[in-house]
Amino acid sequence: MKLSLASIALLAASASAFTTSPAGRVSTRLAVAPGETKASEKVVQAFADKPEEDPEFDALVKSNFPGAINNRDLATRVVELLEEKGFDPSNTLLATSLCADELARVLEDEFVSIYGNNFNLGGLSGFPFAGNTGWGAMSAHVPDNGYCLTIHGPHVGITKEGQIGKVERSGIALVDNCCGSAIAASNYLKGITDGSANINPRIQQFTDFQQGAVQELILPFGKRLARADERMRELPYALYDSQEVMVTDIVNTGKASIKQGLAVLGGIQINTAPDQLDYFHPLRFDYYDADGNLVENMLPYLR
């Protein structure tokens, strides 16, 4: 089914539905008491059932992805930095833009264990497809006088043997593609770069909009991927750069609507076998104040 969106010449300003009105106020306040459980204590709980770091595999991951740290270290450092700013589990809304893949839930769940249920901005390959309206709704859900932590990025698998772009999955003998959407986009782009792509009449199909968008947004990186020593290692970084186009538009449009402060953590999620810790390569960790001004680059503290 293909919809003629262009045939509609009217669009009510959808953000108006999220403006708040005093008429809706009630006398009871449902907030958890601030500081009830510190976020840094929750990090320990969130990783209690996770495997310990495997030094040999850790070295393998870091030789392939210099700058990557395991998710336990990531959460520990992020939470410590945000505690200094005033973020705690009772006053912080987590928003994520991560891939649809169930493996992308691993990082999400770890942070959900700390800050509570996430608003989900993401879709295939981790692009923030919930868009401006999603951001508007999300910012209305930030606790009163509270904060927002967004985590975004593509993901990539690495097997125990160090193969990039594949990963062991629980219950499946096949060591399958990760990220599938990214690899599909990479194959599409390779076809264009090589001049071997076939005409497909299902371009712009409404029921496959997200993949079409991923494949559109990665187009400028054909040469970069073709030149890469290892295409599968370069792919998530190219996708991250593609994604920044959307992320920047959405954050810049909506950043001033966040109540107290906004932290934007972007990077590459690195999925590993079920018995290993996952990893993350942070590429952006920006802090915006209540007026939406970028006031601190916290990325150096994650290195």
Next chain:
Amino acid sequence: MKLSLASIALLAASASAFTTSPAGRVSTRLAVAPGETKASEKVVQAFADKPEEDPEFDALVKSNFPGAINNRDLATRVVELLEEKGFDPSNTLLATSLCADELARVLEDEFVSIYGNNFNLGGLSGFPFAGNTGWGAMSAHVPDNGYCLTIHGPHVGITKEGQIGKVERSGIALVDNCCGSAIAASNYLKGITDGSANINPRIQQFTDFQQGAVQELILPFGKRLARADERMRELPYALYDSQEVMVTDIVNTGKASIKQGLAVLGGIQINTAPDQLDYFHPLRFDYYDADGNLVENMLPYLR
């Protein structure tokens, strides 16, 4: 930013990235042993920390949403029915198409506690925006000889006082809109029905594709909503019918790729205050066999 998707005349068949190849096989198998913990036992654990049913509020919800059951009853019945088919936590992939709103995570998390991390097909208002490619990737992640349970639907809030379309949120004094995306679409549609909508030059904006699509797909229901006794109560049902257009296309295109069997549970997610159980009004519970044939309507067993 508006992308000229139409300017690209090539589209590689993205599904090809998810076909499996014997080259990727490894000797280790990571599956949890089948039947290790029965799903029905996990239901009890999943709801251990949830509130008990409140008889007065239960009556209020059911008078507004006849056919709704609380999530504990829903999970209990769904899991029992699927156990008879062979679904267990080790051989089942959960796929969801629920709203981006963090309150939509409540139902999702309850089923995640039973079947493990979900593949996320959903976006604003619960539409399955990950589309055909998302379904293709998802079906490749179903455990070997395993099953898939999909849960889809819009959501709606109900306050303790019975106001529909709003809900108490933890940490926020304002009793705010729920579902925000749905209410934005409803306001847009009301403007069209009344002939009062304003021209908006940002139609088809790439960074707000999902809300544009929700507002396109709900267009046929202007009269139905205008005639409803209570617009906010009718809204999720109209959205459900809108959503079925996309769900049916995506399921029918991909249903044969599910390994052993596919259960499709659709309905209205009803969000309540943090100290109440959430509810669900099931509207579809279909079972498809390994060949993608619809072989059983299980909806009567959820009433």
